Amino acid sequence: MSTLKSLVVHVDASPQAAVRLKLAEQIALAHGAHATAVYAVTSALVRYPMAMAAGADMAPALAEVDAQRLEAARKLYAATVSPAQVSWAECTGAPIADTAGQALYADLLVLGQRAADETRDIDVPPDFVSSVLIDSGRPAIVVPHIARSPIKLDRVLVAWKPTRESARAVTAALPLLQQAGSVTVVAFDEGDEPARGDDILGYLRRHGVQAAFKREVAAEISVGDQLLSLAADDQSQLLVMGCYGHGRAREWILGGVSRTVIASMTIPVLMSH
Template structure:
């Protein structure tokens, strides 16, 4: 039986980190887990490497920028959660590598979607979420940048495919599914044999104490990711559960179409696993 005992929440200096912190605390309290808020950002020197050409005086200025950002994050943390439920950790190296290493020891991660205006999210690289998901192999709840209030997890939609990624996502979500008020599984027929899909996944969930409904949808010619997000809106879904599909190539992560669409366009939290 999957359990939640260790949670790792990504924190930067943006106000949206408060939503992630509160969700981490919410999950810790609901599941008797210990959450850790891990501050991981790209240093000012790494963000502006060419600035050093302006002279040696620029280094203290960049260091002051970093000091102001971490202080802002500490205040955000102190004002958002109880230290008894959420510990604090500062990571000083490259954010993707450092956070991914810490993620190996967590049952679930809490990450934030990159904002539509990329200039507002300079604390971490654009591919932070996808790189951590695929690099660590750990499941994560990705919180949309538009969410500003409390996160609800009562109504859950599972995007099911008979793949290891989907299976891992469902297993990781079991503690949340057991506390959900409604669970629905959707399977998109993309031309592959879907015989037994409903009985298989619904039966698996039932064995773990989760009663789930089932929907079969035919994949249209549009991006299945858009179709999935549209269905989630129609179902008034609080949380979407799905596999994260992608692979490493030329030192960059190439994401599957539906995964890329959901990460870019999500309006509700998404629990993903690679």
């Protein structure tokens, strides 16, 4: 019986929100879970401070922009998923804090990667995904902005490192791994210490997951790029990995591998901090 019972999916007014909604509904149906679509965006009053500076009479116009975006998101939600499977919630204020707060009551989040063209993706701050991961401490599937429905999660690549972040990511992914058709664990040699897979393979086996193991030597290129290349070569449909960061929210420095994957992913990535 799956332990995945509650999901939160972030929704904004972008067409890509429909892909996230469908994935959340798909996972919820497969695991007997319920998903909540959380509409949380930066208000136009904050996004366009220069407009407010030009005169207080701009406030009604900016409020109308917010109302139109909300209505567009509501219509997208209604046209995409069943309310019986995915309920609707609206948050006001800071999207990072609002989403992270809702995440505390979820087993898994579904978030969206920032589009390469940042001018088109202004509903949430640039550090939305990474900050929600850090602030909530909850695992998330981050959906690439190029993704299209339906999304398959049948071939999974697990990036393993004997750390708490990796362990949390694997534990969070277990319900998905148990339903996957193919699971491969990859680990990278670190210095003189060769990567080992017997412990993690044994752990997965005890949870009903039969996985193959790949040992890799970190190349001169970024390990993040190497990991994404391995996922492409393996035709993986989901990457599972720990997310590394340091310091307090809004002040932390994201680890190089995590930063590369978040920026360049082409398949969904389940991450946990």
